[in-house]
Amino acid sequence: MAFAASLLPPPIAKRTTIVPCPCPSRVSFKITRSQLLSQRNLSLNPRCQLVLPNEKIDSTALTASPLQLLKSSSSANRYTKEKSSIVVIGLNVHTAPVKIREKLAISEELWPQAISELCTMNHIEEAAVLSTCNRMEVYVVALSQNRGVKEVTEWMSKISGIPVSDLCEHRFVLYNKDVTQHLFEVAAGLNSLVLGEGQILSQVKQVVKVGQGVAGFDRKMSGLFKHAITVGKRVRSETNIASGSVSVSAAAVELASRKLTESSYATARVLVVGAGKMGKLVIKHLVAKGCKNMVVLNKTKERVAAIREELKNVEIIYKPLSEMLACAAEADIVFTCTSSETPLFLKEHVEMLPTVQSELGTRLFIDISVPRNVEQCVSDLETAVVYNVDDLKEVVAANKEDRLQKAMEAQPIILEEVNKFEAWKDSLETVPTIKRLKDNSERIRDAELNKCLSKIGDDISEKSKKAIYDLSVGIVKKMLRGPMEHLRCNDTRTLDETLENMRALNRMFDLGTDESVLEQKFRAKVEQARN
Incomplete structure (x- = not known):
């Protein structure tokens, strides 16, 4: 693979050039x-x-950390x-x-x-x-x-x-x-x-x-x-x-049906390579189209046995992948739907297969795998016709207008859910502020508590110590309840109001949340690159 x-x-090779990707904006x-x-x-x-363009290197740059270089650079502010x-x-x-x-x-x-x-x-x-x-x-x-x-x-x-x-x-x-x-x-x-x-x-x-x-x-x-x-x-x-929608597997079966001309699935010899999710759907749609017997190739026998158990009154013959070419020689239509990363059917393989004796005249390969299971140049042979997943557009176009009308029903739901997610995502910006505010308050509370206890001295019971501790915690919680509430979106508060409250708290308590969070991210990236 x-x-x-x-x-x-x-x-290891020295890279001399970089092909830049055009700026998407x-x-x-x-x-x-x-x-x-x-x-x-x-x-x-x-x-x-981390390379910053148009930077002049001075003597301090030789000893400064990458993060310091980033912060002092002309482009660091943006x-x-x-x-x-x-x-x-x-x-x-x-x-x-x-x-x-x-x-x-x-x-x-x-x-x-x-x-x-x-x-x-x-x-x-x-x-x-x-x-x-x-x-x-x-x-x-x-x-x-x-x-x-x-x-x-x-x-x-x-x-x-x-x-x-x-x-x-x-x-x-x-x-x-x-x-x-x-x-x-x-x-x-x-x-x-x-x-x-x-x-x-x-x-x-x-x-x-x-x-x-x-x-x-x-x-x-x-x-x-x-x-x-x-x-x-x-x-x-x-x-x-x-x-009324169809899957890729159903479209593949329909495409092959359109190419059968005088023949039908009832008489055509069908081979399905792969019994995974897509292969199982192919088999089900073949049965729905009148196919009563087929050969299925798969790595394991168990999956095919489970499909056979589910679909009664249909003859499904299991064969191992090692017999792929022998089975293809006896097939009029071959569906391929495996996860193989290399082609299963090469041009030299298909070239050696006997000519199809049915009305089709040529062997059909319907390849719905990506990467493709059938080598592209197989289509150059006069004895074979290959269709891949992109060729299914011919089938899909048939009832496109009806499905587009149905798709319009989904748009209000999509937009409603987009707004919900965006509100949730944007509200994450307040999380560092909430954490920093709690940490600052806890440090102050702990310092003042210790100061109080040191003034009282040792002549204090554990019960009194706990009462004083609980008092300090309760005061801080009640003091933070209002600010914390205003850092959360709800039905009466818009996201803009919440973010403005966050910025106000950053200024009032000198939390510096925005800058510190980004610095932490850049520091982690720089350290990752250095290690």
Whole structure:
């Protein structure tokens, strides 16, 4: 596997040039957000130093710490005052062809490694990866928007071998509230190739399941994806978006049906390679289309046996993957849906297969895997026709208008949930202030308590000491109740009012929360790069 193989440390080489990624805030993208809605080889991240452009090096710079250099630099003021942002950098079926997407695909078991890799970068605080057959999207909490986008884009280029310039041509970049809306629409099935399909919601759930306990999948990322799951469930239960919708697997079966001409699934010889979630759906839709017997190849026999038990009166023959070519020789239609990162059917394999004897004349390969299971050049053969996941648009377009109408029902729910999440996320800004205010009050309380007890002397019972202690704690709690209440959003207080209260408390008590929190983050990143 190319992706896993690249986990080995790369040879040390002097980097002489860096291909800069155009600044996303100044680039004119080929697609707009509205258009977007209508529509492996991982190597260890090299340690990078915090470099500030146009800086003059003086004698003190040789002994100063990286953090001191950052704070004294001409650009530090703008840099340290920039708030962290949630950003998504991605490619999907609407923006990039499968030949690009498959190079970026990351298998689920490697998502934790990808998160760790991303969070070693200077400007990435949290991260999550959503990689499916239709999309590869990287979500991050970035300490700097532009620098974060640049680092993630270069990382994506590194794991895929795709030049940065080509990635910028196909990628999309969204920030903050737009990220929230995008992910909620993804979880609701509004951004899928097949509008309303349900499998994407389970894939979003997997992001949370895999991310639990992984350093870098922290409060904001976890909160964002958990809220997206809630939104996906709510949209499906309160709207008709899922009624009459089809999955990618169903679209694949329908596409093959349209190519059968005089033949049908009742007479065609069918082979299904892979019995995972997508393979199981393919089998179910084949049965619904009249297919009564088929051969299923899989690594293990148990999954096929479970499907056979569920689908009565259908002959499902299990074969191991080692018999793949022999089974393909006897098949008219081959569906491939495995997680293999390398092609299973090469041109030389298919070239040796006997000619199809049925009315089809050519053997159909319906490949809905990403990366693809059938080598692209197989389509050059006269004896085979290959369709991949991007070719399903022919089927999807048939009832697009009806599903778009249903999608409109989900928009009010999406917007309501976006506002809820954004309020929660913004309210997190008050947490450091609350903590600092409590810590300051506790220090004062403890110091005054000790001063009081020292004046009283030793002639005091433990019961009296506890009463004085309880008195000091009670006074502080009651004094803080008002300020704490005004640092929390509620039905009568807007977010702007809450944040203004936070700033006022910062000024009155000289808490310096904003600056100190960012300094801590930068210090952690600098130390990480030095170790």
